[in-house]
Amino acid sequence: MRAVFPYLTGMMQLTLVQDQAIQALMAGAVGAETFDRLFAGIRFDKLDGTMLYAFAKDEEIASDIEDGYSIYIAGVAARVLKRQVDVVVVMPKVLQ
Structure with a gap:
């Protein structure tokens, strides 16, 4: 039933370990310079159905991450969360 109706999976708050695991894998994928510029301070917050929500430093950084790396x-989050x-x-942290 989940594969047919993915929106029925509900909302899941990510643990600190899951958040940090996604960050670590992204750091390895994008490299130190890009990670420090874009991903420093990011928090992967929750999974609602098949939609992952994250909070970044500001609006410009959030937009850059979403446009270039979503x-x-x-893929990384699916591996870590097994969903x-x-x-x-x-989103920018001010909307948190």
């Missing part, structure tokens, strides 16, 4: 984040991740929404 596909990679979705399907189709969409990554990155």
Whole structure:
């Protein structure tokens, strides 16, 4: 039933370990310079159905991450969370 109706999987708050695991894998994928510039301070917060929510430093950084790296984040998060991740929404921390 989950594969047919992925929106029925509900919301899941990520643990600190899951958040840090996604960050570590992304750091390895994008390299230290890009990670420090874009991903420093990011928090991967919750999974709602197949949509992952994250909070970044500011609006510009959030937009850059979402536009350039959401596909990679979705793949990494799916591996860590052992759940399907189709969409990554990155918001500035001020909206937290």
